[in-house]
Amino acid sequence: MSKITWLLYRLSAMSVPEIFWRLSQKRLQEKEKRLFSNNPAPVTDRVYNKLLENLVFDEKRLHLNLDNQDFTFNTTISLLGGYDYELNKMNWHSGFQTPEKWRKTFSYSLDYKQCDNIGDARTNWELNRHLQFVLLAKAYAVTKKTEYLDEFTKLFTDWNNENHFLFGISWTSVMEFAIRASNWSYAYSFLKSAGGVPSDLLNKLRIGIINMTDYVVGHYSRYSSANNHLIVEAYAIGQSGVLFNHNEWIRLGVSILTKELPLQNYSDGVNKEVSLHYQSFHMEAVGLMLRLLIKNNLEVPNTWIPILAKMCEYVADCRGLYGEYIEFGDNDDGKILDLIGGEWNHNDYVLGLLSYLLPAGYIDLDTRNENLTWLFTEEDRQISIKKPAYFNKGSICYRKGGVSILKSRDKQIQIGIDHGELGFGSIAAHGHADALSFQMYAYGFPVFIDPGTYIYHCDLESRNDFRRTKNHNTVSIDGRDQSEMLGAFLWGKRANCQFAYRADGDQITITSEHDGYKPEIHQRVFEYNGQDEFVITDKFKTDAKKELNFILPSEADIKYDELEKELRIVVNNKSIRMGFHADKEFKVSACDIPVSYKYGIKSNARKMTIETKALFIRTKILIGG
Numbered sequence: 001m002s003k004i005t006w007l008l009y010r011l012s013a014m015s016v017p018e019i020f021w022r023l024s025q026k027r028l029q030e031k032e033k034r035l036f037s038n039n040p041a042p043v044t045d046r047v048y049n050k051l052l053e054n055l056v057f058d059e060k061r062l063h064l065n066l067d068n069q070d071f072t073f074n075t076t077i078s079l080l081g082g083y084d085y086e087l088n089k090m091n092w093h094s095g096f097q098t099p100e101k102w103r104k105t106f107s108y109s110l111d112y113k114q115c116d117n118i119g120d121a122r123t124n125w126e127l128n129r130h131l132q133f134v135l136l137a138k139a140y141a142v143t144k145k146t147e148y149l150d151e152f153t154k155l156f157t158d159w160n161n162e163n164h165f166l167f168g169i170s171w172t173s174v175m176e177f178a179i180r181a182s183n184w185s186y187a188y189s190f191l192k193s194a195g196g197v198p199s200d201l202l203n204k205l206r207i208g209i210i211n212m213t214d215y216v217v218g219h220y221s222r223y224s225s226a227n228n229h230l231i232v233e234a235y236a237i238g239q240s241g242v243l244f245n246h247n248e249w250i251r252l253g254v255s256i257l258t259k260e261l262p263l264q265n266y267s268d269g270v271n272k273e274v275s276l277h278y279q280s281f282h283m284e285a286v287g288l289m290l291r292l293l294i295k296n297n298l299e300v301p302n303t304w305i306p307i308l309a310k311m312c313e314y315v316a317d318c319r320g321l322y323g324e325y326i327e328f329g330d331n332d333d334g335k336i337l338d339l340i341g342g343e344w345n346h347n348d349y350v351l352g353l354l355s356y357l358l359p360a361g362y363i364d365l366d367t368r369n370e371n372l373t374w375l376f377t378e379e380d381r382q383i384s385i386k387k388p389a390y391f392n393k394g395s396i397c398y399r400k401g402g403v404s405i406l407k408s409r410d411k412q413i414q415i416g417i418d419h420g421e422l423g424f425g426s427i428a429a430h431g432h433a434d435a436l437s438f439q440m441y442a443y444g445f446p447v448f449i450d451p452g453t454y455i456y457h458c459d460l461e462s463r464n465d466f467r468r469t470k471n472h473n474t475v476s477i478d479g480r481d482q483s484e485m486l487g488a489f490l491w492g493k494r495a496n497c498q499f500a501y502r503a504d505g506d507q508i509t510i511t512s513e514h515d516g517y518k519p520e521i522h523q524r525v526f527e528y529n530g531q532d533e534f535v536i537t538d539k540f541k542t543d544a545k546k547e548l549n550f551i552l553p554s555e556a557d558i559k560y561d562e563l564e565k566e567l568r569i570v571v572n573n574k575s576i577r578m579g580f581h582a583d584k585e586f587k588v589s590a591c592d593i594p595v596s597y598k599y600g601i602k603s604n605a606r607k608m609t610i611e612t613k614a615l616f617i618r619t620k621i622l623i624g625g
Contacts, residue, residue, distance in 0.1 A: 010490060013426040018223035028218065029108050032166065037106045040167055042160035044204035049214050055244040057206045059189035062243060063295040066193055070373045071142055074341030075135045075151070080123045080333060081600030085132075090155065092128060092162050093169060095119030097458060102169035104162075112172050114460050114488065121169060121457040122332055123600055128163070128170035130183040131338040137190035138339055138374070144194060152187070153201060160204070165211065174219045175229040178236030179336055181212040182288075185243055186337065213240035217252065224426045228278045228285075230260060232336065235285035242292045250298070257286055258301040261308075264424065269310030270401020272424035274431055275329030276318055280350040283311055284336050287353045291375060294357065305358060312354050312362045314398060315347060316390055317405050318416070319363075322444030323348070326405060326416030328437075329423070330430035330453045333599045340370045356380055361387045395508050395530065397501035404501060406508055406528045413623055414441045415534060417526055419499040419512040422483050422491060429489035432467040433481040435497050435514040436524045437474035440534070442623055445572040448473050449551050449605060452596035456488060462594075462602075463488050469549075471593060471607070475522055475538055476547045482516030506530025520544060534621040541615070543584075548610040548617065550578075551595065556606055560588050567608060577622040586612035 014022070047053045076085040083096055093101040097119035103110065112121040133152060140148035163170050170176060188205040191197045216237055221230040238253020240246070264282065265271050271279035286308060293300050318326045325347055335346050349371055351363040356376050365372075365385050376384075394411070397404045402420015407413065416439045423431025440448040451471045455463050464485055470476040484492035495516025502509045506529060513523040523539040540546065552558065557570040567578040567588070580586065588610055595605040610617065 040164035043165040044208045062189045096123040107171040133187045137187040141190040141194040178233045266400035268400040269314035276327040277331035320414040321411040422494040428491045433469045433483045434472040435495040437472040454596035536619045543613040550608040554604040582614035582617040584614035
């Protein structure tokens, strides 16, 4: 697809007010280009907005638990794609996927989308979010060892020398400004509390936070781009407002969040991006802001608590007995705060964060997460563990959000079903063409899996493949996708779903359909007995070629019995049997496909495909049979 064609599609997703707003942003960018392009300098050089020059950073308003004794000394982060941090810690302009580097040109002139000759911007942004700066500042604060301060100073100085304000890849996304400003704020607070830090270094951090926040204030996401990015940007504005005691920023950040919370989330607690990862990312931003309001005795809007409580219920219901999560849609492993380093479970952390702040608890707070030991005191924890615990309901349908979570009576089996909208707003940026797909965990292990995300801003073929219908546990007709991909984060025509959910004791029946193959209508009935039997019945109106796809982990041992028309699958020593019945002949085949359990990394999986022109096909899955 040419860039002109993509632009036309993108314009069609915009309202008239949005087009005028974007034109005003272009005029603002031209003004900024004239102001900054001829005299490149670090963002720490001076406060650009003279009205903000005298703002004073008050680290005490962050309320870090400086008495915390439960900490680690990890000072490295996990880079997306599995790249070695030590080898890349100052490769600020690295393309990562290639040996090439992003040009240090003015950011408004830097086209970072689908640059296969350089790499994926999202991979690069992870390094430039400066999560590692906070880890180093924390390590210095608890040890007073100069080696940590020296390393921080070296990285901070090099980054500012190499990434002049509005020059290069690290300045191409407003949300990246916001996350970086947040991390500089936490780094400043740890360093200032430790003492012995040069005042010039602290002042440079202060200036940078002011400038980045002021930029976000003037450029925060709006209209069709106002999704999780806007939530994070509003959080950063509000946080800086609290830490600088600047009421204008507090009011703006809080007002945006208050407006967007009901707009971006269904009333039953499902985020409208229909991505569990982006839901927890969204909840982390609001949760961190909520904590600051509570800790500083500032007013909390009365709509926040009930909305966040519903969101926590949904995330908790997606969590299985063994800590596994049902996740649909995109996942780029993004987080705002990392006081741990390495790899850890973001969903668990967010449930913990909000268990401290809301009237109920959503996860065991005895489970250690170092983020929480710095954000809350032991007294906070003792108060929180006495709160009523949210009870994971078992099988439940989120009717507004369009997701059902089915659990066996003993909670050993967990099934997720997607029968809702493609995604949020006119572009549905983070959705996948996976209507009426399902996932299943048995005894904590994945059986029928989602392909994941893999990549965002390069290798468009792979970006599309990981979103395609044929690579999800649903039905593809004539090789088509249910919804139309127009770009890496842009959808055109999309499948519309309808469903009815009925529970009769343990027996659950979900009757669903979508119109993504118009004039064909795909109807799919899910029946679960609450124990070991899961039945899927697919019905169609035409004899078009259908492919029923089942994605299984690579370690699954799969055998097909042609006589019995039955698949026998063994996963982690657990037996699964799949029997098929159709009103016409069908063929069973298998192939390897790529999946992505972590952003930027491909793994192998097995796809079982049932090819048929039948109008009716019934799949019976017996777990442990």
